[in-house]
Amino acid sequence: MQFRESQAIYLQIADYVCEKILLQEWKPEERVPSVRELAVQLEVNPNTVMRTFEFLQQQEIIYNQRGIGYFVSPGALKQAIAYRKLEFTEKDLPQLFRNMYLLGMTPEDLKPWYEKYKQQHFA
Template sequence: MEFSANKAIYLQIAEYVCDHILMETWKTNGKVPSVRELAVQLEVNPNTVMRTYDLLQQQEIIANKRGIGFFLTEDSVKKVKSYRKTIFLEEDLPPFFRNIYLLEIGLSELEQRYRQFVEQNFNQNES
């Protein structure tokens, strides 16, 4: 995994974990890689992975079963969506709004492009 310099590594690892949950490569109630396993896989310090897991525990996305390991919670998908939505609305959306304002992009153009994006990227899978 290549890490971006503009965001803390543990947060990027949290995004990586959340992506696996949303893509269902890691299943609800399933065991997630141990701290050491994920650290080796991502070539990071185990303390960095532990910081990620602490964050995800606070968000109730994963739970530690003492002596066994970390597992996804029953409602991990719902919790990931809520966590990611909050980050998007608070951090990503304001600069986006600033740009559409400065570039004078209208809501109708945004809506058209959004529909086109969904059509090209998601609707073709339903055929």
């Protein structure tokens, strides 16, 4: 995984976990990789993954079954959408809107690009 300097690594890992849930690769009540497994997979310190898991538990996206591991919460999809929407509207949209304004673009100008992207990546 390529990490960006503009955001804490544990939050980037949280985005990764949320994406797995949003794409339904990890389903409700399904066990997620252990702290060690995910740390090895993403090439990060296990303490960083532990911080991510603690954060995701606070967001009610995953939960811990003591001695067994971490699992996707029953309402994880809804919680992940809410979390990602908030992140998107607070962090990504302002820069997008600034660029659109500077380039004289409107939301209607973006529609064909959005449709093309959906076809290429989610068809």
